[in-house]
Amino acid sequence: MGALNGIRVLDLSRVLAGPWCGQILADLGAEVIKVERPKVGDDTRSWGPPWMKDNSGQDTREAAYYQSTNRNKLSVAIDIASPEGQELIKALIQDSDVVIENYKAGSLKKYGLDYATLSAINPGLVYCSITGFGQNGPRAEEPGYDFIIQGMGGLMSITGEKDDLPGGGPQKVGVAFSDLATGLYSTIAIQAALPNRHETGLGQYIDMALLDVQIATMANQGMNYLSSGKVPERYGNAHANIVPYQVFKASDREFIIACGNDAQFIQLCKSIGLPDLANDPRFIRNADRILHRDE
Numbered sequence: 001m002g003a004l005n006g007i008r009v010l011d012l013s014r015v016l017a018g019p020w021c022g023q024i025l026a027d028l029g030a031e032v033i034k035v036e037r038p039k040v041g042d043d044t045r046s047w048g049p050p051w052m053k054d055n056s057g058q059d060t061r062e063a064a065y066y067q068s069t070n071r072n073k074l075s076v077a078i079d080i081a082s083p084e085g086q087e088l089i090k091a092l093i094q095d096s097d098v099v100i101e102n103y104k105a106g107s108l109k110k111y112g113l114d115y116a117t118l119s120a121i122n123p124g125l126v127y128c129s130i131t132g133f134g135q136n137g138p139r140a141e142e143p144g145y146d147f148i149i150q151g152m153g154g155l156m157s158i159t160g161e162k163d164d165l166p167g168g169g170p171q172k173v174g175v176a177f178s179d180l181a182t183g184l185y186s187t188i189a190i191q192a193a194l195p196n197r198h199e200t201g202l203g204q205y206i207d208m209a210l211l212d213v214q215i216a217t218m219a220n221q222g223m224n225y226l227s228s229g230k231v232p233e234r235y236g237n238a239h240a241n242i243v244p245y246q247v248f249k250a251s252d253r254e255f256i257i258a259c260g261n262d263a264q265f266i267q268l269c270k271s272i273g274l275p276d277l278a279n280d281p282r283f284i285r286n287a288d289r290i291l292h293r294d295e
Contacts, residue, residue, distance in 0.1 A: 002029015007194070009098040010035065010089070011073065012080070012113075014042050016146070016176050017130050017210065018102040019069040020183030025098070025190065026072035033092065034070060038077040042066060080111050093118050093125065097197075098190055102130040105140045115205045125203040126193040128186050134209035144210045146176035153178065153214030154232075158221050161236040168234070182213040243289035244268070262286060 007030040011022035019034070019042070026032040036042050048063035079085040090112075093099070099118065101108060108114045115127040129135065132144010150156050150172045160171030186208045193204040215222065220241055221232045232240060237256075239245035244257045244265070259265045262285055269278040277283060282292040 002027070004028040004030035004191075007031070007098065008096045009033070009100065010092055010096045012089075012099060012101040012103075012108075013130065014102065015044055016069055016179040017182040017186070018100045018128075019044075020180055021128070021130070021186040021190070022073060022100050023069055023071050024183065024187045030098075032073040033096075034073045034075045035078050035080070035089070036075060038079050041077070042070070044069065080108075080113060086111050086113060089113055090118070090121055093122050096122065096125065097194070098126045098128065100128045100130070100186070100190075104143055105129075105131050105133075105135045119203060119205075123202055124197050126190055126197065126206070127203065128190055128206040128208060130182060130186060130208045130210070132210050134212065135207045146179040146210070147172055149178040149210040149214050153211055154218050154221070155214060158218075158232050158234055158240070160234050162234055165236070170234070177217075178210045178214045181217050182208055182210050185213050185216075238293070241290070242286060243293045265289070 004025060007025070009022060009025050009030050009032040011018065011032050011034045013019055013022065014036075022032045022034065034042075044066040045063055046061070047065040048061075049059070050064045051059040052062040052064060052067055054060050078088050080089060101113075106114075109117075115125075115129070118127065119125050131140070132149060133139040133142060150159075151170070155177060156170040156172055159173060161168040163169060186206065189206045189208065193206065197203055224230070224232055224240060235246075237247040242258075242260060244259050247254050247256055257268065259268055265283070265286075266275075266278040269275050281288065282295060283289050
């Protein structure tokens, strides 16, 4: 029995950020009902190969991608564009605790499935909307894809090798980081809203935007810029604030050294047979090593 046992989630979302949130809630014990389009389903069902195998080892038409983000859910096909489908959703809402949706801002209002309408049916409803740019603002009506958000939100500018090195230039992360992080932030927000509902009897509306989350997760790189005014650089597999913390190449393979503090650097120098290196004024403190990282 999970921590969220007894919580029912209606997952109207597609692709990744919303489904990732729903999957985490399902893993924690919630009953998650995924609503998909009749005959078509979630877009990611067709995002293969690779495909899932049937009992005889043959490819199905079910993409591994879809399975990676919809674990532990129930699934139902409902046409939310039809009056019948809208009534089905409203019937489900009466006994649901949470709704997750990632349609473009305002899209569900025309179907009568927006927060104002559904919260009138169930005042305790926690309703989480996930979009690229939020519910208002100059880009609110635009769709938001992870790749675009990684570029706009600064992640690609700090990912990859420097421009003057082979293969240098902005790079996206190997997984859809903005989507995944937004799914996690949404999960946290929903879990914060549920105890509040226990106290007040009322749900909440959660406005979650990929761009907001991407900027928030710039973490030390964002604060480095705010405190110094210097635009962060790309360091490849090195670290902006710690040295040495990177990949090195040996005669037979590449390996990683990660020193998180000065004491570890002293031990490293002893381990590689260069104990005097730790006493070199250029390398004594981490701040010194950052200034002399290329030496």
